[in-house]
Amino acid sequence: MALIDLHIHSQYSNDGEYSPQELISMCAHSSLKVVAIADHNCIDAIDESRKLAQEYGLTLIPAIELDCTYADVNLHLLGYYIEPDKSIFDPVKNSIISQEQKTCQKRMALIREAGIDFDQEFANSLARNSVVTSEMIAEAALALDKNRNNPYLSPYYPGGSRSDNPFVNFYWDYCAQGKPFFVPVTYMSLHDACTLIRKTGGVPVLAHPGNNIKENEELLQNIFQEDVCGMEVFSSYHNQVQTDFYLRWSQQLGVIPTCGSDFHGKTKPSITLGSIDCQEQAEEICYALQKARK
Secondary structure: OOOEEEEEOOOOOOOOOOOHHHHHHHHHHOOOOEEEEOOEOOOOHHHHHHHHHHHHOOEEOOEEEEEEEEOOEEEEEEEEOOOOOHHHHHHHHHHHHHHHHHHHHHHHHHHHHOOOOOOHHHHHHHOEOOEOOHHHHHHHHHOOHHHOOOOOOHHHOOOOOOOOOHHHHHHHHHHOOOOOOOOOOOOEEHHHHHHHHHHOOOEEEEOOHHHHOOOOHHHHHHHOOOOOOEEEEEEOOOOHHHHHHHHHHHHHHOOEEEEEOOEOOOOOOOOOOOOOOOOOOHHHHHHHHHHOOO
């Protein structure tokens, strides 16, 4: 049974389902001991979670997941043990929300032009901060029976090849960087993201590299020329071959191999809290992260 889950999202992420209070209760009932709510570009869950985590006997690591870029590749960078300074992090959150409010309109137009219909009112009802995410578009589209024979959507219905996490799989297949419905947002550089995390006392860790950089060894090595201290080796996105690959590279690069489910709730229904086995390295991971703080 997993003791740690260092990658969890709350409602403060546009694609998260549960409140911080609900998440902490769920973590406790999942027998987790150390957790990190790492919302997208947002620290709002941290203060809400701390007191309740103490009541449940959980150790809560204050964290964030920043969107950033390196060599024209969009990355997610986790920051552990940050100080939740709103004067530092809120401008990042607000800038990205402002951009996403515009890009989501362009994305919805592209998706409709491709012949994928969805109920706009339903999609809008799911939105937070007036941002309709790709996952929300997928949810609204899949709710229409007439789309069952649409070749774009058939893999995401029950029994389809991408039906395990249909909403987020739609995002990765069609709306992520390099995909047909991708609309760019301007993110900070990896260097600046590392600087921001370090400025607030945190430890920068590359999230789910199997999603963003695959097994590109040259890119992986170059990323760790920056002040990145670890990578999420044990991830719901990695199969065993990838886990072994990233574990080997974490050892070769001398960085911390971390563990997280990337739990969101209904956006990723096949991912459960504490579902990722970190091969009995929980204590070592937590100790290494604490030691890496400056």
